[in-house]
Amino acid sequence: MTDQKEVAGFDGVSGDPPKDPSPNINSGPPKRPKRNKYALAISILASMTSVLLGYDSGVMSGAPIYIKKDLKISDVQIELLVGTLNIYSLIGSAVAGRTSDIMGRRKTIILASAIFFVGAILMGFATNYAFLMVGRFVEGIGVGYALMIAPVYAAEVAPASCRGFLTSFPEVFINLGVLLGYVSNYAFSRLPLKLGWRLMLGIGAVPCIFLAIGVLAMPESPRWLVLQGRLGDAKKVLDRTSDSLEEAQLRLADIKAAAGIPEDCNDDVVSVTKRSRGEGVWKELLLHPTPAVKHILIAGIGIHFFQQASGIDSVVMYSPRIYEKAGITNDSHKLLATIAVGVSKTLCILVATFLVDKHGRRVLLLISAGGLTVSMLLLATGLTVIDHFDDRHMMSVVAICIAMTLSSVGFFSIGMGPIAWVYSSEIFPLRLRAQGCSMGVAVNRFTSGVLLMTFISLYKAITIGGAFYLFTGIAATGWVFFYTLLPETQGRTLEEMEGLFGTFFKWRSTMRELKKKKQLEGTDDA
Template sequence: MDFDPPKKPKRNKYAFGCALLASMVSVLLGYDLGVMSGAMLYIKDDLKISDVQIEILAGILNLYSLIGSFAAGRTSDWIGRRYTIVVSQAIFFVGAILMGFSTNYAFLMVGRFFAGVGVGYALMIAPVYTAEVSPASTRGFLTSFPEVFINSGILLGYVSNYAFSKLPTHYGWRAMLGVGAVPSVILGIVVLWMPESPRWLVMQGRLGDAKTVLDKTSDSKEEAQIRLADIKEAAGIPENCTDDIVQVSKRSHGEDVWKELLLRPTPAVRHVLVAAVGIHFFQQCSGIDSVVLYSPRIFEKAGIKSASTKLLATVAVGFVKTVSILIATFLLDKIGRRPLLLSSVAGMIISLATLASGLTVINHNVHTVSWAVALCIIMLLAFVASFSIGMGPITWVYSSEIFPLKLRAQGASLGVAVNRLTSGVISMTFISLYKGITIGGAFFLYAGVALVSWVFFYFMLPETQGRTLEDMERLFGNFKWKLAKNRNNNIKEVSNGGGNDNGPNRQVQLGTK
């Protein structure tokens, strides 16, 4: 007798489209990172500025984006996730235009300010909106889209560098930076066709509108009902309430969440906060933005002298990053966040240490060491591939899905703020760092940080694959306890007056499925 296994639900095309459009705003950060790596070569010559000014110019956008990421949390609770995306595009548009028409260094820094604020808004809101609109079955796949578009933007920036490098120096770098205004206009208009986040709608008491969106973005009617019930519970709305519009408490509009997040967090929320801040911190401390922003300099240190060849080599970096992130999107919901993240960081540690060794060999030899040059190029590509297949996308997936509903916008904005602050420090100190401890020493330092991050992820980050957003607080509240049990199976279980480790209550208390 033939047996037909249950079919997997088809991917929800409506949710896919919404996630795609929302995530495309992340292309702004990627484009700026990619294009600045090449534009810096020409800006330095044209404006006659120092290496320190170049460091500040490259990294200051990340510090400016802190303003946007913090403001986006409150803005998205006030006017909604969708209109916050429009705000991000408008602000970045102003920044791109100012940079494209800059006449001096000070004018250029003003443009960087507006671009940075716009990037901060986009980085915070894109993963939050995508997580809130996605069904649990494909949330990892869809929430990884922002990182896909960051990498796509980096590739576009590198290609733009190579394309505009043939123009006179005075016009070339201005064209590279100014053309970033074009996608911001297109995206700002397109996102108006997206629905609002169902979770934000519930927070405003608009249950009828939320139900309509959930019906379209869920894999089945039953799932839509379950998701609505979970969101209502998290928002403090009675489950038996069937009105389309209800009055919600003042807290549901985002007031006092900072107290619950930072001053009086529950143990579970504290764990969530440490996990979110930690993964954003370590993502940038691994030196990825140094590689993206200064890849032409790194290739020069590795023995490549031709300016056009260096720019072409950076295109290879962008291509490898983009291909790797595309692979990662299909693995997130198949093998899980945790195994993919730990494997990714392990690859980063090995490639960074080997790259540092190759650069050290080159630095200590007067003549060209061909094998070391080839090794450095391969390891640089291996590093960006390892990063993009795990650490890159999982950071945004994780931080957008683990916070409780009423804390999600501000919690995610705090994670982005840490991400941008760390990135700003790393990118604004890279040239000074490698001049102080050599280029090889800088990458040995990044490898050491990556090793520490692996340990942190192993002990602090539980698997979230397949969990509903409303189930995360319970999961994080039990994770440390589970690790302790796994390390010592002889510890008596405190559950309903004790009992053995194999008792029926263990599964319930641990929150496992």
């Protein structure tokens, strides 16, 4: 089989950089390749579908204030309105894996935008609570599609040298969408009650139009094209999205091997097996997984579970209630304060985007989970003090609560937010990637939905401080999970990933053996 070392963009984690056939001893170390602008552009277009979820998350932090007043609904109905979208998205994410294997990644992105468009229009014209919930159902399916397909597409078109950078873009746009939702809340809050919240929700249909048009300029995923036997088309895409033509050839050879196509097959169109078209994937994932696939499944699902079980969506969606508990009672002031949450998330995710390929996934994950744990602990303590004590220095406690709200979303956004999507989209083998990622998204949305549908009831039962103490414990458990079970994937090709897994808690010894093997291969080449 073709040697799987990347031709460009390698560091000490994954192998030695290629040697110039006529080296110059004075030339110094090889330069990192420039970012592939074409791969960057199409990854941005694909990732923009995530704006849809972000906008909904942001806008639903403020719109329920006015929906409750207009439609005269209860807190339980608000919980259902806010949280059920994530439950409905389970349908979209579950179906999206199979849909993307049949229709292709590109058409699935267009479908996600169309479904979300219909949902936003229905909510914007809702006349009662039941009508509003129908719109949430449709929009939820579109969110499920978008969350599953965007990181998968970005991972499959990106060269290894900048895959983390490109596959973190969905989380960048989620955060941008959250910020836009917060701004929309504040901008439309001054309109008449019956019009304001409907514009907040309905305006989410506008980005869908531009997204659907933009996707028309995108190529299909080269890995999906290989699975369809369209080797000629795949080669054209790889030539444009790789750092060099030599790297494109190596990527094509690796993908062909993963799809069960002989290496020496150079036809433009070939027939492929049912297995490589997605048949029997669920059996291989759930019924008869190899140790490597079992480890990958635990890692892929676990990282999504802890991302949401840490309670971050409760901070984002219910930040006005948190600020109300902290002493900010004016609706406009609460909405203005939530914009600071959106700004904090957006700035921190941009930092993470530029660090993920330089410092790796694990370092950012551990810093993120540790910082989130401390921030949640201080937020819980501050809210408990406000709830139970008549403190003379209450304003300082309020300031701490606001600061820890911003700190929580900031720490989340430098690691757990983007890397859950990066990591899960790159670790599954090619034949299992679409369905494996859809399972991760399903767990992500289910966990988020359960928390959002129960948060108000939870904090009424155990106090708001008690709720955040619970999230603190979960975030700390997540840190232990990341440290013990998740190997570093920085710099590896997608086809190499399976070799990193299978030894569970002993993955470090596997990494050392692979590194030694790489060093021996480099010596042999020399």
